[in-house]
């Protein structure tokens with residue numbers, strides 16, 4: 316079954332995100348969905364044709380992780396946006412962040428520091444499925460650095476396409492705008 320692109324049009328109008336930036340970002344996301352399906356189809360066809368032991372097959376296998384994560388990480392990102400309310404620090408996620416980082420503020424500091432690292436990729440708050448520990452992680456491009464067996468709780472896109480149209484090189488300002496629009500209920504819903 317092919318993957319289908321989701322519609323995130325409800326995010327248009329978010330404070331600090333222009334329609335041009337968001338519409339471009341939605342189009343880019345749809346490209347990952349299309350290519351995830353395409354790579355899967357190509358691999359299936361090559362396997363049937365007896366072409367699995369070829370460099371082309373191997374390269375497409377490598378490519379799949381990049382396209383798939385490009386699709387899925389954008390879905391996590393758009394789904395944890397569009398919120399209006401600040402995090403309830405006495406709620407499940409607020410308490411867990413304080414428990415793991417000393418305080419909510421220290422978590423935020425670490426998340427923002429990770430987000431402003433040089434390079435393109437993602438900043439992700441993860442929960443380890445074994446033991447439940449929370450930590451902030453840098454993911455390079457879409458596919459390098461995912462900790463095995465951990466669930467993404469909050470996902471921030473720090474590729475330049477996510478902010479340059481509106482913020483130029485001011486990534487920290489974009490991250491401030493991101494924080495104003497976090498859908499904390501969505502993030503908390505991913506927590507175990």
Ligand SMILES: [Fe+2]
Pocket residue numbers: 340343389472474476477
């Ligand atoms: Fe993106």
